[in-house]
Amino acid sequence: MPTLADRIDAVLPQTQCEQCGFHGCRPYAEAIASGAAPINRCPPGGKAGIDILSALLGVSALALDPTHGVEKPRLLARIIEADCIGCTKCIGACPVDAIIGSGKLMHTVVADDCTGCELCVPACPVDCIVLEPMPATQVDIDHADSARAHFNRREARLASRTLAHERDLASRKTATAMSPVEAALARARARKQEGPP
Structure with a gap:
């Protein structure tokens, strides 16, 4: 049976924009x-x-609390590819992994996945991201459900990466007190426990 937070989260737009002051729609719910x-908010x-x-x-x-923003039509991000320097800052800012690309290569927004959160705009150091009207078909429950799933996958991936980093640091700290052979064995055991990347 859905909790009250589940039911509230189900009606939020899932932009994950953080304008409410929380890290995503679920924490706000x-x-x-x-x-x-x-x-x-x-x-x-x-x-x-x-x-x-x-x-x-x-x-x-x-009434909508104006300290958290104003109501306006939803917008999609689009990268002006000729101006993109491939810094990857927009990729890190996107809460739903709607931006793809690699370092020092052009990036692009997967329009169907973009929630219009606008978090990529201030992250871009060369102002190559523009906002365009979001199609009305993208402001629906199916799109919100998809955005929620993308956000949750990203959060799980980032949490896993953070945990692996913390384990690596702990392993290195322990390794400094070991001989080189013991340290190598400890690192190998830690990698084996983490499993495939």
């Missing part, structure tokens, strides 16, 4: 469910989203 945050959801949350929770609707 959990804060609303626990009473730690009001229902009016989601500019992408706008008035319609606030009205849905109000009905779901049986509370009065509020």
Whole structure:
């Protein structure tokens, strides 16, 4: 049975834009469910989203809190490829892995995966990202569900990478107290426990 946070998360737009002050839609949903945050901090959801949350929770609707942004049409990011320097900063900023490319090579936005969070725009040091109107077909439940899945996969991947890094640091710290042979064996055991990359 879905929790209250699940039901709130299901009606949020899943832009993962952080305008609400939380790291993604799910943490905001959990804060609303626990009473730690009001229902009016989601500019992408706008008035319609606030009205849905109000009905779901049986509370009065509020005006959108302007300190978290303003309601506006959803936009898609597009990279002006001729101006892209391949710095990868936009890739790191995208919460749903909608930007692909490699260091020192051109990047591009997978338009079908873009949520319009706009987090890539300030990350770009050469201002080669423009925002264009999002097709109405992309502002629906299926797109939101897909964005949620992309965000969750990215978060799991980053958490796994952080854990592996922490294990590596701990292994190296332990290795400094060992002989070179013992250190090599410890690193090999740690890699074996992590499994394939």
